[in-house]
Amino acid sequence: MADMSGRVLGTGKSGSANIMTDMETARLNILDATHAAFAEAKIDIAAIPSASAVLGLAGAIVGGNGQKLQMTLPFQHSLVASDGVIALQGALGDNDGTVVIIGTGSLFVSRAGDEIRFAGGWGFKVGDLAGGARIGRDLLEExxxxHDRFHASSPLTDAVMARFESNPYKIVEFAHSARPSDFGALAPLVFEYAARNDAVALAILRKAVMQIEEGLDAMMPAGPERLSLIGGLGALFGERLSAPYKAKLQKPLNDALTGAVQLAVKNFAAAGKEAVHG
Amino acid sequence: MADMSGRVLGTGKSGSANIMTDMETARLNILDATHAAFAEAKIDIAAIPSASAVLGLAGAIVGGNGQKLQMTLPFQHSLVASDGVIALQGALGDNDGTVVIIGTGSLFVSRAGDEIRFAGGWGFKVGDLAGGARIGRDLLEExxxxHDRFHASSPLTDAVMARFESNPYKIVEFAHSARPSDFGALAPLVFEYAARNDAVALAILRKAVMQIEEGLDAMMPAGPERLSLIGGLGALFGERLSAPYKAKLQKPLNDALTGAVQLAVKNFAAAGKEAVHG
Structure with missing residues (x-):
């Protein structure tokens, strides 16, 4: 939480807040994190009803979820925004430009004036082609x-096979119940081997970079626009972009939490009260 | 079921027999189908203990599942084989060659003399790249x-979007809970639009054909070997193969059930009793 100058007074953490799958748990975790932030800031929680909140949550723009949540929160003002908007604000400040958030999934957000456009972020099953879950899944596939001798093996595929006790059925079993984050946990291995010029690792990352650049072609207008790659894998991709994109690449100005505070200050300046971000 | 000359006396159907996920249900469904076949053949089920059975089951070669099942069946002799072996025997008879079984998944089986090799069939999440589930999943991805304007739309992607009420979140929702067969149910649409030269449909099928041919390169020795594409989508792919493969392509001699009876006759000739296939 921060005061209206944007100075951070305290932070609080809690469980995940997936408003698409479980609105009530999300609400409880948000309140839990709010209490923790107030405690750290040494402000009585009796002040919660006079605070304003900006919440950056995945799925905020799906089916009115964000608005539904907004109505159940105890703050004086609540603004539930996509986590992508918060991240964009953090990375670009008030500048126009595009951010690609690459973690387990991959989400494109771009801003031109008041207009914010989203693309990607559909989940790794039928989208998020540059995200860690896809990279990990590609690795198991390769x-x-x-193993079938359809493609050449490499030190990386050998290492993965060894990790699964040289038993392809263990890979199938893993894939059967793996969550996106389980697939994504394999992505760092691909970057590690790519740094050693492993052919399979390089091919997987080349494909992911192609996906990023296809997205940028669609999202970025020509011209000197800011571009930032953020998220857990974002920075790892920067050096792999081809020259025209690399030329536009800039370090993110700030993180998503700072973005949330900035949005709170902008949106609730009139209210003149503490701002909370979730 | 058939007599030892291979003449079919009766057939029986029951539920699925997935010995990888539920051995006991598989066993009950096999017995159920056996009873139905004996009833149709008008043979007393008291004869079951003197019959021999060949069972073609997916997952038969995984972790000793087939052998475990074999020991719990009431037949005089039981042989649990991969469904791929049964299909190979049906399609090729006693000839050497390669079959690709393309339905929801894709499985390669080839025989050279006594040696049978398998490849693929790992499930659509990390394999089965030419199967219907992958084709359907690719279609949703495209x-x-x-929708994001990362790739060009086509009449096919427009039709899919309309089917999901022009709401991309409905696609995400569908994909989230879709079983392989649900994705696979979209594959015929891809073939339908490919026949009308839809660019997206053609690209999806070109990718699948490439996967088939990569597999054949690895599985088929050079020379005039038999090749058959079987399974629900197999025949649809025949005309799309490139010339060298098309030249080797032959219609399957028989179906998988005939293959099972042939294997039963071969394996249990000495027993001189009825043969059951599951």
Missing amino acids: TLLA | TLLA
Whole structure:
């Protein structure tokens, strides 16, 4: 939480707040994090009803979820925004430009004046082609293709096969119940081997970079626009972009939490009270 | 079921027999189908203990599942084989060659003398790159990429979008809970639009054909070997193969059930009793 000058007074953490799958748990975790932030700031929680909140949540723009949540929160003013908007604000400040948030998934957000456009972020099953879950899933696929001798093996596919006790059925079993984050946990291995010029690792990342650049072609107007790659894997991709994109690449100005505070200050300046971000 | 000359006496159907996920249900469904076949053949089920059975089941070669099941069945002799072996025997008879079974998944089986090799069939999440589930999943992915304007749309992606009420979140929702067969149910649409030269449909099928041919390169020795594409989508792919593969392509001699009876006759000739296939 921050005061209206944007100075951070305290922070609080709690469980995940997925308003698409479980609105009530999300609400409780938001309140829990709010209490923790007030405690750290040494402000009585009796002040919550006079605070304003900006919440950056995945799925905020789906089916009115954000508005539904907004109405159940105890703050004087609440603004539930997409996590992408918060991240964009953090990375670009008030500048126009595009951010690609690459973690388990991949989400494109761009701003031109008042207009904010989203693309991607559909989940790794039928989208998020540059995200860690896809990279990890691709790695398992290539490992099985190497096992079948359909594709060439590499030190990376050998390492994965060894990790699954040289038993392809263990890979199938893993994939059967793996969550996106379980697939995504394999992505750092691909970057690690790519740094050693492993052919399979390089091919997987080349494909992911192609996906990023296809997205940028669609999202970025020509011209000297800011571009930032953020999220857990964002920075790792920067050096792999081709020259025209690399030329536009800039370090993110700030993180998503700072973005939330900035939005709170902008939106609730009139209210003149503390701002909370979730 | 058939007599030892291979003449079919009766057939029986029951639920699925997935010995990887539920051995006991598989066993009950096999017995159920056996009873139905004996009833149709008008043979007393008291004869079951003197019959021999060949069972073609997916997952038969995984972790000793087939052998475990074999020991719990009431037949005089039981042989639990991969469904791929049964299909191979049906399609090729006693000839050497390769079959690709393309339905929801894609499985390669080839025989050279006594040696049978398998590849693929790992499930659509990390394999089965030419199967219907992958084709359906690719279609949803392309529809979302068209929605995001990352890729060009086509009449096919427009039709899919309309089917999901022009709401990309409905696609995400569908994909979230879709079983392989649900994705696979979209595959015929891709073939339908490919026949009308839809660019997205053609691209999806070109990718699938490339996967088939990569597999054949690895599985088929050079020379005049038999090749058959079977399964629900197999025949649809025949005309799309490139010339060298098309030249080797032959219609399957028989179906998988005939293959099972042939294997039963071969394996249990000495027993001289009725053969059951599951």
